[in-house]
Amino acid sequence: MPNIRKLDATASPLHHLGAEMRRYREAAGFTQDELGRHVYCTGSLIGQYETARKIPTRDLTARLDASLGADGALLRLLEMALRFQVPLQAQELADLEAEAAQAFLFEPTVVNGLLQTEGYAKEVLGVLRKDALDGRLAHRMDRQRILLRQEPPLLWVVLGEATLYQAVGGPTVMRTQLARLLDLRDHPSVHIQVLPFTAGAHAGFQGAFSIFRFNNGPDLAYSEDYEAGHLTANSQVVTARTVRYAHLQAAALSVQDSADLIARVMEERYEARPGCRAMA
Known part of the structure; x- marks a missing residue:
């Protein structure tokens, strides 16, 4: 039609x-x-x-x-x-994620929506707005179906260490959320790195951003402010964000060391011993 x-x-x-x-x-x-x-x-x-x-x-x-x-x-x-930047609504972001072949995500203070548990997402979405919360929560959870596809997109995520310590929803919610991050170690297309406090000054001080790559289409850069998300295909902006992301990855812990840190914070701060690989 x-x-x-x-x-x-x-x-x-x-x-x-x-x-x-x-x-x-x-x-x-x-x-x-x-x-x-x-x-x-x-x-x-x-x-x-x-x-x-x-x-x-x-x-x-x-x-x-x-x-x-x-x-x-x-x-x-x-x-x-x-x-120019293009304003993007929530459903349009979900469409973008679903169509991307690769996504590179940086979040300094909050777990990215594609990795959030329901309890964590409910706390994040309900901070100032309680209206239509169930619907907004269902939409966020539905976005994660792309990770269940037979050929999911490659997802590379750099999280600031502050994400592990910001007690969103309290210990139970955080235990579940950090366990979710650990479970994703076994996902063939998801790679999570933590940017530690010890990295000092880094390339992500200006805030969260994402880069999306497609099999048939230009690379896109995405960022959000308090009112809306903004998308651009400006090659200079996309290249600058790609360089910035490379610096963040280089400053972050390896995937394995990141998992060890997540497990350690989960155990020491949220009083749970995860069923995970032994830490060095």
Whole structure:
């Protein structure tokens, strides 16, 4: 079924690109499926570009521009879209996570949502807002289904050591949450490192961020403020975040040493002895 989500073309350059792509397609008399056949992709993918749910590659945009007789207009709009941040809502973030082939996540003070237990997530989501909490909690837990897929995305996570000590919800919640992190050692696609206090000054002082990589699409950088999440495909920003993430990984403990630290904090601070590998 064609994607008929309405866009506000003034909301962002990406929305403008989607609206113009649809306008050119309709003026040319193509359905989404017909246009998809012309440029060697699916009609569904065309719909996602037109509704600003995905960012097209430059190569595909060039084929679309040529097929629709846009005389370079779509390519110019793409370049503009790549330079600006795009506001992202919760469901759009979940879609992004589900489509990514690789995700690199840095969280200095809180466990990332993809790794949270229900008890921990409920405390985090309910700090200031109790309205619709059950629904928001169910949505966050549903995001984690990507880790159960036959071919889950590669997930690399760097957590600040403060994450282990911030007693979200109390000892029971924290014991369960840290046990969850330890259980994920056996997941083939999840790798967790802890950035220790002893790292001193580090590349993540400006806050949490994520980098998403796709099999068919540009790399994207994502960050959040108190009101919303923001996404950009600006190559300079993505490259800078990639370098920053490499420095964080280099300063963090190894995966095994991180697991040992998590187990030690779990035992000493939250009074539980996990069933885990012996520590050195």
